[in-house]
Amino acid sequence: MQIISKEKHIAKLSNLLKIFILKNTKYASTFPVSRNCIGLSRSIGYSQEPLFLTKYLKTKMKATGPITVADYMREVLTNPVTGYYMHRDVIGDKGDFITSPEVGQLFGEMVAVWLFSEWQKVGSPNPLQLVELGPGRGSLSEDLLRVTRNSIAASFVFAKFGAANIVSLHLVELSPHLSRLQAQRLCGDTTKENEPNSVENHYRSGTSLHGTPVFWHHRLQDVPRYFSCVVANEFFDALPVHKFQKTEAGWREILIDIDPNDENKFKYVISRGETLASRLFIKKTECRNHLEVSPESAVIIQHIVDRLEEDGGIALLADYGHNGTNTDTFRAFKRHQLWDLLVEPGTADLTADVDFSCLKDAAGDRVVTYGPVSQREFLINMGIAFRLEKLLKSCKPELKDRLVTGYHLMVDKEKMGDRFKFFALFPSVLKEHLKKFPVAGFHNA
Known part of the structure; x- marks a missing residue:
């Protein structure tokens, strides 16, 4: 097998995946594969009439052969007609999962304090763009705006330069339904949608209840190029992964196909030979027997790194994941319970643990990275316990139990505390500066 350099690896990766970085249009297979596959043992069916997405996937498989897990995941989550995220509210008690910002205000406040603190350390450059990838229902962005506006230091800067000229919020969101929820939460009824053929780099805009300009974009590349504080909470876990399995014959890609014994069932299959993905994305030194890769x-x-290097900025990522140790993590959730991911595609959330070691490799030496550290460690380092104590002294009695319960859900080791990780990126030009002014929250990183 030909060994390629890291630079060529990244160049090929970017070319192969340019379909993703184009605006959400067609959902074609990135890696064509052959029907010449070996069946795995798992095969799942269901008795209901096939949904639209099931019919679509079956038609696609009949025409082109088995599809990659990445293709399956992409179609299930973001198909413009029936994709899981595209037309429903999937987060919260009535959805299929809950995120830390939905638990309570403490999470968002700690993230906001971190962003604002690091922004001040690098000289409070303006204008300041707050950028959130995959903002869900807008809870985290709401907290970011509230804390930023209430900060004494921020108030001084805003009073001097004018809030509209200093800070703006940019939400990168594909889902029409979620963008409407975000707009209502952040701006009330004041947002405006652009025409589909508009030349603007945003598709919706408005003004927050705090007076901050807010813009919605389909892609990170559409966000204006200024100093940016980029935040992504439980965003990368929803990006498609390729799955691979080591066999006696070498690495093979795990695919999804129609069960030949029952066309109402999907099943896993394994390629007989190498695929382009298995040749490109697996390191020669890989020692695990099962692997998930998210190109x-x-x-x-790389897009985030480009912005930080060229325009200045900082980035903070929060997600459940590992540092290159986990193997088979691809799974589905429905109504807050594990769900078989091959059943009724489009009705359950699909997710895979984030491999932070891969994110570090992709970032390269153009940035300085911190973490991953556990959510528990980050939040405690940022003073969440002191903030809880202060809130408990001033809040209404009926809110105390909710605050305490939310705190323990976020920081306890057996809950979200150890499962979730924080990871930060700074442009490499700040390397020496960061030695003098250590990054908050990552004390032991």
């Missing part, structure tokens, strides 16, 4: 995550990290 699209690497592409987005």
Whole structure:
């Protein structure tokens, strides 16, 4: 097998995945594969009439052969007609999962304090863009705006230069439904949607209840090029992954196909030979027997790094994941319970643990990275316990139990505390500066 350099590896990766970084249009297979596959043992069916997405996937498989897990995940989550995220509210008690910002205000406040603190350390450059990738229902962005506006230092800067000229919020969101929820939460009824053929780099805009300009974009590349504080909470776990398995014959890609014994069932299959993805994305030194790789995550990290290097900025990522140790993590959730991911595609959330070691590799030496550290460590380092104590002294009695319960859900080791990780990126030009002014929250990183 030909060994390629890291630079060529990244160049090929970017070219192969340019379909992702184009505006959400067609959902074609990135890596064509052959029907010449070996069946795995798992095969799942269901008795309901096939949904639209099931019919679409079956038609696609009949025409082109088995599809990659990445293709399956992309279609299930973001198909413009029936994709899981595209037309429904999937977060919260009535959805299929809950995120830390939805638990309570403490999470968002700690993230906001971190962003504002690091922004001040590098000289409070303006204008300041707050950029959130995959903002869900807008809870985190709401907290960011509230804390930023209430900060004494921020108030001084805003009073001197004018809030509209200093800070703006930019949300990168594909889902029409979620963008409407975000707009209502952040701006009330004041947002305006652009025409589909508009030349603007945003598709929706408005003014927050605090007076901050807010813009919605389909891609990170559409966000204006100024100093940016980029935040992504539980964003990378929803990006498509390729799955690979080591066999006696070498690495093979795990694919999804129609069960030949029952066309109402999907099943896993394994390629007989190498695929382009298995040749390109697996390191020669890989020692695990099962592997998940998200090339699209690497592409987005490179876009973030480009911005930090060329325009200045900082980035903070929060997600559940590992540092190159986990193997088979691809799974589905429905109504807050594990769900079989091959059943009724489009009705459950699909997710895979984030491999932070891959994100580090993709970032390269153009940035300085910190972490991953556990969510528990980050939040405690940022003073979440002191903030809780202060809130408990001033809040209404009926809110105390909710605050305490939310705190323990976020920081306890057996809950979200150890499972979730924080990861930060700074432009490499700040390397010496950061030695003098250590990054908050990553004390032991």
